[in-house]
Amino acid sequence: xxxxxxxxxxxxxxxxxxxxxxxxxxxxxxxxxxxxxxxxxxxxxxxxxxxxxxxxxxxxxxxxxxxxxxxxxxxxxxxxxxxxxxxxxxxxxxxxxxxxxxxxxxxxxxxxxxxxxxxxxxxxxxxxxxxxxxxxxxxxxxxxxxxxxxxxxxxxxxxxxxxxxxxxxx
Numbered sequence: 196x197x198x199x200x201x202x203x204x205x206x207x208x209x210x211x212x213x214x215x216x217x218x219x220x221x222x223x224x225x226x227x228x229x230x231x232x233x234x235x236x237x238x239x240x241x242x243x244x245x246x247x248x249x250x251x252x253x254x255x256x257x258x259x260x261x262x263x264x265x266x267x268x269x270x271x272x273x274x275x276x277x278x279x280x281x282x283x284x285x286x287x288x289x290x291x292x293x294x295x296x297x298x299x300x301x302x303x304x305x306x307x308x309x310x311x312x313x314x315x316x317x318x319x320x321x322x323x324x325x326x327x328x329x330x331x332x333x334x335x336x337x338x339x340x341x342x343x344x345x346x347x348x349x350x351x352x353x354x355x356x357x358x359x360x361x362x363x364x365x
Contacts, residue, residue: 229337230300234270235283236336243331249323256313256323264299267291302338310363311342319356 241247250256255263267290274284290297305311316326324330328339340346344363351358 229335230302232300232336233298234286238330238333238336240334249330257317258314260310260312260314262313264297267295267297270297302336303342305342308364319354321350321354325350 241252242249249262252265252269253262254265254269255261267287270287271291274287278284279288287297317323326340326342328337330336347363348358350356351362356362
């Protein structure tokens, strides 16, 4: 009876460990739909009301695979003189004083075996809104879509983009 209980306990342990591991992997690949950021950045205010283009802050999007997140220095370009008394701007300035980057939380995270070059998509005429939604109306950024192979293939087919495996899988 003891051997049966030990075996049963081992199986339960393996199942729990597998579920936990799967949950952690899922959380890494598909982070929160609406993550809490260290700075309550309001895209509606910046991109919508003030008309700041996406590429002003996401400076690597036309040059690299990743769009990049704004550096402290990029935020301070404007906020060294604009709304300095705001609690959120004070947080930015404290990151500047500490010399530490703002630890932005990823909203989208492609698996390591997926090759998604922002620059190639932008050069191909794909607007940021097609994947990220109407960011100009978002006070808090949310994941508009969870891109997967089916979602990407449909877009590639509509645009006559490459649909062979090696276009996206490295």
